[in-house]
Amino acid sequence: MWKSALCRVVLIDDTDYPGFCRVILNRHEPEMTDLAVNERQAMMRVVFAVESALRHLINPDKINLASLGNVTPHVHWHVIPRWREDRCFPNPIWGLAQRTDVALPAKIDLSILRKALAEQLGEPIVSRERSFP
Amino acid sequence: MWKSALCRVVLIDDTDYPGFCRVILNRHEPEMTDLAVNERQAMMRVVFAVESALRHLINPDKINLASLGNVTPHVHWHVIPRWREDRCFPNPIWGLAQRTDVALPAKIDLSILRKALAEQLGEPIVSRERSFP
Numbered sequence: 485m486w487k488s489a490l491c492r493v494v495l496i497d498d499t500d501y502p503g504f505c506r507v508i509l510n511r512h513e514p515e516m517t518d519l520a521v522n523e524r525q526a527m528m529r530v531v532f533a534v535e536s537a538l539r540h541l542i543n544p545d546k547i548n549l550a551s552l553g554n555v556t557p558h559v560h561w562h563v564i565p566r567w568r569e570d571r572c573f574p575n576p577i578w579g580l581a582q583r584t585d586v587a588l589p590a591k592i593d594l595s596i597l598r599k600a601l602a603e604q605l606g607e608p609i610v611s612r613e614r615s616f617p
Numbered sequence: 618m619w620k621s622a623l624c625r626v627v628l629i630d631d632t633d634y635p636g637f638c639r640v641i642l643n644r645h646e647p648e649m650t651d652l653a654v655n656e657r658q659a660m661m662r663v664v665f666a667v668e669s670a671l672r673h674l675i676n677p678d679k680i681n682l683a684s685l686g687n688v689t690p691h692v693h694w695h696v697i698p699r700w701r702e703d704r705c706f707p708n709p710i711w712g713l714a715q716r717t718d719v720a721l722p723a724k725i726d727l728s729i730l731r732k733a734l735a736e737q738l739g740e741p742i743v744s745r746e747r748s749f750p
Contacts, residue, residue: 515680517669528661536650546690547648550683554699554707557679566687574687578709 485594486601486608490526493534493601495592500571501564502590503538507531509559516551516559527559530605534563537600542590548576565590618727619734619741623659626667626734628725633704634697635723636671640664642692649684649692660692663738667696670733675723681709698723 485505486493496504507530509519516524535547544565551561564577571586572579602608618638619626629637640663642652649657668680677698684694697710704719705712735741 515668515672516682517665517672517680524661524665525658528657532650532657535648539648539650546685546687547650548683548685548687549649550681550685550709552679552681552683552709554679554681554709576683576685576687576709576711579711 485598486530486605488526488530488605488609490523491530493530495594495597500586500588501566501577502588503542503544503565503592505534505538505563507534507561507563513559514553514557519559527561531561531563533601533604536604537597538563538565541596541600542592544590545573550576618731619663619738621659621663621738621742623656624663626663628727628730633719633721634699634710635721636675636677636698636725638667638671638696640667640694640696646692647686647690652692660694664694664696666734666737669737670730671696671698674729674733675725677723678706683709 485495491507491509494506494508496506498504513519531549538544539547542565545568546566548564548566549561551559553560566573567588569586570588571581571583573582575582618628624640624642627639627641629639631637646652664682672680675698678701679699681697681699682694684692686693699706700721702719703721704714704716706715708715
C-alpha cells in the first residue's frame with residue numbers, strides 16, 4: 485500500500501478483520517528500541533497514518549495497535565480495525581473467538597487507501613520489482 | 618513509576634509477566650490519533666523508555682507493545698517483557714496458555730526502574746495526592 489526506505493505498509497487479506505494492515509521494518513531489527521530515535525518516530529508516523537486512514541475509510545469501533553514479534557522477532561506493527569460484532573471482540577484477535585460466521589460490511593478500496601497514505605506520508609518509493617516494465 | 622502532565626507509567630503486579638508496565642494517558646481519548654502529533658510522539662517516547670529500561674534491567678527474550686482498549690477505550694499501552702518459558706509464549710499473553718506453574722526468575726527493583734525512567738525522561742511530576750505531608 486505504501487513504502488519508504490525505512491518500512492512498508494501491507495494490507496492483510498483477512499476476511500475476519502477487513503482493513504487489517506501491517507507496517508513492516510525493511511531491515512532486520514527485533515525491537516523498536518533497536519532503531520534510532522528518529523527512525524522510531526518515522527515508523528510510528530506511518531503506523532498512525534494507517535490508523536488515521538482506516539478510521540476515515542471504514543470507521544471501525546476501535547483500532548488495535550500491536551508490535552509483538554514472538555514468532556517472528558522482526559519489527560512489525562499490526563494495525564487492526566475492530567468492530568463490536570467481529571470474531572473476537574472485545575478480546576484481542578489472538579484471544580478466544582466470541583462468535584462465528586461473521587461477515588463485516590466494511591470494504592477496503594485499495595486505491596483509496598493508497599491515496600490516503602500518500603497524502604499523509606508523501607508518495608511511496610517504487611520498489612525495484614515493480615519498476616520492471 | 619513515573620508521571621508527566623500527559624501520561625503515567627504503572628507497574629502491573631503480574632507474577633506471570635514480571636516487569637509488565639502500562640503507560641496510561643492522563644486525559645481521556647480513545648485512540649492515539651485523537652492526540653496531537655507532538656503528544657503521540659511524547660507518549661511513544663515514554664513507551665520506548667519503559668521498553669529500554671526493562672531490556673536493561675531484566676533482559677527479556679522479547680518485548681511486546683500493544684494499545685488495544687477494546688474493553689476500556691482509553692489510550693493505554695501495554696509494555697510486556699516476554700520469556701520463551703513464560704505462560705503463553707510464543708502466543709500473545711491474551712492467547713492460549715502453553716504451560717502452567719511458571720515462575721520466572723526476573724525481579725524488578727522498583728527504585729532502579731524509577732531511576733532508569735527518570736534518567737531517560739526527566740524527573741516525574743509529583744501528583745497532588747503524593748505531595749500531602
